[in-house]
Structure formats: C-alpha cells, structure tokens
Amino acid sequence: MSLKDKAVTVAGRITDAVRIGNGLDQRDLAPVGWYAHGRAVQRLQDSFHAVPPGQRVRLAKKTSNLFRGRSGDAVGLDVSGLHGVIAVDPVARTADVQGMCTYEDLVDVLLPYGLAPTVVPQLKTITLGGAVTGMGVESTSFRNGLPHEAVLEMDVLTGTGDVLTCSPTQNVDLYRGFPNSYGSLGYTVRLKVRCEEVSSYVDLRHVRFDDVQSLTDTLDRVVVDREYDGERVDYLDGVVFSLTESYLVLGRATDEPGPTSDYTRERSYYRSLQHPSGVLRDKLTVRDYLWRWDVDWFWCNRAFGTQDPTIRTLWPRDLLRSSFYWKIIGWDRRFDIADRIEAYNGRPARERVVQDIEVTPDNLPEFLTWFFTHCEIEPVWLCPIRLADDSGEHTPWPLYPLSPGDTWVNVGFWSSVPVDLMGEDTPPGAFNREIERVVSDLGGHKSLYSEAFYTEEQFAALYGGDRPARLKAVFDPDGRFPGLYEKTVRGV
Numbered sequence: 467m468s469l470k471d472k473a474v475t476v477a478g479r480i481t482d483a484v485r486i487g488n489g490l491d492q493r494d495l496a497p498v499g500w501y502a503h504g505r506a507v508q509r510l511q512d513s514f515h516a517v518p519p520g521q522r523v524r525l526a527k528k529t530s531n532l533f534r535g536r537s538g539d540a541v542g543l544d545v546s547g548l549h550g551v552i553a554v555d556p557v558a559r560t561a562d563v564q565g566m567c568t569y570e571d572l573v574d575v576l577l578p579y580g581l582a583p584t585v586v587p588q589l590k591t592i593t594l595g596g597a598v599t600g601m602g603v604e605s606t607s608f609r610n611g612l613p614h615e616a617v618l619e620m621d622v623l624t625g626t627g628d629v630l631t632c633s634p635t636q637n638v639d640l641y642r643g644f645p646n647s648y649g650s651l652g653y654t655v656r657l658k659v660r661c662e663e664v665s666s667y668v669d670l671r672h673v674r675f676d677d678v679q680s681l682t683d684t685l686d687r688v689v690v691d692r693e694y695d696g697e698r699v700d701y702l703d704g705v706v707f708s709l710t711e712s713y714l715v716l717g718r719a720t721d722e723p724g725p726t727s728d729y730t731r732e733r734s735y736y737r738s739l740q741h742p743s744g745v746l747r748d749k750l751t752v753r754d755y756l757w758r759w760d761v762d763w764f765w766c767n768r769a770f771g772t773q774d775p776t777i778r779t780l781w782p783r784d785l786l787r788s789s790f791y792w793k794i795i796g797w798d799r800r801f802d803i804a805d806r807i808e809a810y811n812g813r814p815a816r817e818r819v820v821q822d823i824e825v826t827p828d829n830l831p832e833f834l835t836w837f838f839t840h841c842e843i844e845p846v847w848l849c850p851i852r853l854a855d856d857s858g859e860h861t862p863w864p865l866y867p868l869s870p871g872d873t874w875v876n877v878g879f880w881s882s883v884p885v886d887l888m889g890e891d892t893p894p895g896a897f898n899r900e901i902e903r904v905v906s907d908l909g910g911h912k913s914l915y916s917e918a919f920y921t922e923e924q925f926a927a928l929y930g931g932d933r934p935a936r937l938k939a940v941f942d943p944d945g946r947f948p949g950l951y952e953k954t955v956r957g958v
Contacts, residue, residue, distance in 0.1 A: 506547030513544035565595030565654035595654040601913040605701040611854030614645040625942025646865035665719040704848035816882035825910035847878040914954040
C-alpha cells in the first residue's frame with residue numbers, strides 16, 4: 467500500500483499519526499491555517515515597528531544551521547507562530563509554509579499525501595526560509611535544482627517593515643535576488659512551494675569506483691541520462707573516502723515492499739556504502755532515506771564518540787539527530803572544549819574547515835586530488851546540481867552563481883585541521899583561504915553559511931557584483947539588516 471493510500475484526511479487536516487524524531491514518537495502536525503498565520507505575521511510586524519529607527523533587527527530564533535559567528539546588537543523580532551505548515555493542496559501538489567517551518571515538519575505533513583518537497587536538505591532543522599535565502603541541496607538537485615526553484619511565491623518582510631509578495635510576475639527583482647541573500651534583504655514569512663509525488667521506498671545502489679575520474683565521468687552521464695545500467699535514477703549523490711575509494715549512490719523510487727535497513731542502531735549509514743567492488747544494494751523507507759544523513763550528521767558525530775558500538779548502544783535513539791549535535795557544538799563553543807583537549811594532549815589548536823563548494827565536473831577530479839593531498843579530512847560528500855529554471859535568463863538567480871544548462875557538483879567537507887597546517891605564523895583561517903583560492907582558480911565558488919575570507923572585490927566578482935547593493939537600496943534603504951558582505955564575511 468502506498469503512502470497516498472494510507473493517508474486519511476478531512477477538510478485538508480491530517481488525522482493519521484505522523485512520525486517525528488527518528489520515527490520513535492508522534493505528534494499532531496495539522497496545518498496551522500490562514501487565520502493563525504495572519505496573526506503571527508502581525509506580531510512580527512509589530513515587533514519590527516517597535517524597534518527604534520536606525521536600530522538593526524534580526525529574527526529571534528533559538529537555533530541556526532550557520533557555521534559562522536555573529537556580532538552586533540541587533541534586536542530580535544517576534545517569530546512566534548511562524549514555524550508551521552499553513553495549508554496543503556494535494557491536488558495541485560503545493561504547500562503554503564511559514565518561513566521558520568523546518569523541513570522535518572513539512573515532510574511529516576506531506577508524506578501521508580504521498581508528497582514531499584522537490585528538494586529536501588539533509589538536516590531536519592533546516593527551515594524553508596533558511597534554505598531559500600541561503601543554501602539547500604540534496605540528491606534530487608540533479609533533476610529539481612535548488613529549493614528556491616520550487617517557490618511559486620513568497621511573502622518577505624523587508625527593511626521598510628512591509629511584507630511584499632514576490633513571484634515570477636510580482637516584485638520580480640526581489641524574487642530573483644532573494645536566494646543567497648542570507649537575510650540581508652529581509653525574511654520570508656510565507657512560501658508557496660511546489661511538491662512532488664514520492665513512493666514508499668527508495669531502492670539504492672552503491673557503486674564503487676577506484677579513481678575519481680571514473681566516478682566523475684559516470685556522475686556526469688547519470689545526471690543527463692537519469693539512468694545507470696538500464697535502471698532509472700531518481701536520487702543521486704556520492705561519497706569520496708579517498709582518491710582510490712569512492713561511491714555513487716543511485717536511488718530509485720518504488721512502492722515494492724521488502725526488507726529495509728535501519729541506521730539508527732548499530733551501523734552508520736555512510737559506512738554501509740563501503741564494499742570491495744562493484745555494486746551493493748540497499749533499501750530504505752522514503753522517510754528514512756530523506757533523513758539518512760541527519761542520524762549521524764553525515765559522519766560528523768564520530769567526534770562525539772557515537773559511532774563507537776558501545777557508546778552507540780547506550781546513546782538514546784531519539785538523540786541520534788542533528789538538532790542534538792548542535793547543542794553539543796554550542797557547549798564546545800561556549801567552553802572551548804575541543805581546544806582544551808588538544809592543549810591537554812600537547813597538540814596545536816585546530817582550524818574549523820566546514821564548507822560546501824561547487825565546481826563543474828571537468829574540474830572535480832582536480833579539486834578532489836588537491837584536497838586529499840593537502841589535508842587528512844575524509845570523507846567528503848558529492849551532490850550534483852542542475853538548475854531547474856528554464857526561463858532562458860542568463861542568470862536567473864543573480865546572487866547564486868550557478869549557470870543554467872551546466873552541471874555543478876557540490877562538494878561538502880566538515881571537519882578541522884591543525885592551525886599550523888599551512889605553516890607557522892599563518893593568518894587565521896589559512897586553510898580555508900587556500901580552499902577559496904583553489905576553488906576560484908577552478909571557476910567555482912562556495913556557499914556562504916560558514917566562514918568566508920574574500921576581499922570585497924573578490925566577493926563582488928563571485929556573488930552578483932553590485933546587485934546586492936542595488937537591491938538593498940530598494941528593499942532595505944535604511945540598513946535595518948546587515949549587508950550581504952557584512953553578514954557572510956565580516957560576521958555582523
């Protein structure tokens with residue numbers, strides 16, 4: 467029986483139980499409705515207008531998926547009541563969603579209809595508004611592009627305190643310029659997004675490669691053909707453990723029942739990919755597939771010991787999730803735990819290297835070769851992207867530098883290196899700076915959710931030139947939000 471057949475709805479309200487967390491508990495995630503949404507927007511605007519002119523503002527939220535610091539004395543705005551799904555239209559396959567609704571909540575509302583967002587970023591706590599104004603990518607991006615490409619219209623609180631509706635035909639400059647603006651132009655309070663049908667399961671093939679050139683060549687073909695070895699490919703990403711061991715993960719949507727794996731127990735998902743040669747098969751429920759990376763924060767929770775079999779057995783299953791790992795990171799930042807451990811063991815402090823970069827397939831092997839020969843970080847994640855926008859515009863999303871018609875490959879790596887890796891007396895962020903240089907030389911760029919070290923000239927060349935300033939002059943003329951460079955490089 468498909469997910470769609472299992473759904474029981476009355477007047478658009480879900481009445482069947484919906485799993486949350488790692489599927490261990492339940493809660494009511496019925497849509498909040500338009501009246502409650504209107505009241506929440508009014509509270510947000512009232513809090514904005516209560517802040518004295520000239521004072522900067524920000525969202526008063528407790529969590530973030532950004533890996534960069536923030537300074538300044540901006541006043542937090544009231545976002546209470548802006549965390550849910552407003553309404554779902556299962557016939558049109560659309561959902562109206564509040565800006566701070568997490569993808570976890572949206573997925574749990576949509577799955578009983580047999581629907582899912584066109585792109586579901588890897589971590590449960592990523593919000594719709596955050597993915598659209600920032601970075602979001604996943605294994606459907608080779609056919610569906612990026613999260614902002616599924617936005618049919620959105621309401622944005624601008625720097626004037628007004629809420630403007632943006633779409634391909636309304637306030638088009640803001641609609642096109644909002645992606646990659648990282649809150650420098652305003653905040654989304656509502657998004658109407660296109661959804662797609664999903665099946666109950668995902669059949670997986672883990673295809674091993676012994677060199678990164680062969681992996682890249684195959685990835686490039688699969689993106690275009692959407693099949694491999696005669697079998698359809700609906701989901702596509704990959705993991706590189708070394709220059710001689712890498713995998714493409716090819717997923718096919720299916721309603722065919724059968725045994726499924728559970729990676730919330732003894733084994734980690736990323737380790738399940740590894741095998742000596744050829745193709746290894748696996749199967750997950752669609753929900754477990756969508757959150758396969760969240761359980762172990764890709765592989766980053768190994769720093770907390772949770773991949774040790776003994777510790778993993780004792781670790782509560784419902785705390786195998788990124789939201790709890792973020793709490794641990796918060797404790798580390800507050801008390802400098804990691805640096806204290808390094809100092810105690812007589813080792814130098816470490817430079818955080820948490821980045822997602824994009825290069826085209828013709829430059830991917832060169833980047834991977836450079837990366838694996840210059841640091842000991844492993845593994846890295848690969849996710850191909852091909853913009854879905856077919857409007858014919860040369861730069862449909864001017865602040866997000868991906869050219870339409872081309873394949874780009876996101877490379878994600880999230881770890882650290884010794885601060886003296888680039889030599890003694892190097893400036894802070896030395897290895898991150900070198901990554902920026904190498905990626906720029908290869909015609910690529912990186913996401914701005916983490917530290918960045920570009921000069922203003924370099925930044926302008928990569929991220930829209932003077933377009934951010936021109937948009938800001940219209941939609942935030944009094945500078946109530948930090949500018950894009952201020953926010954993403956200077957950490958304001």
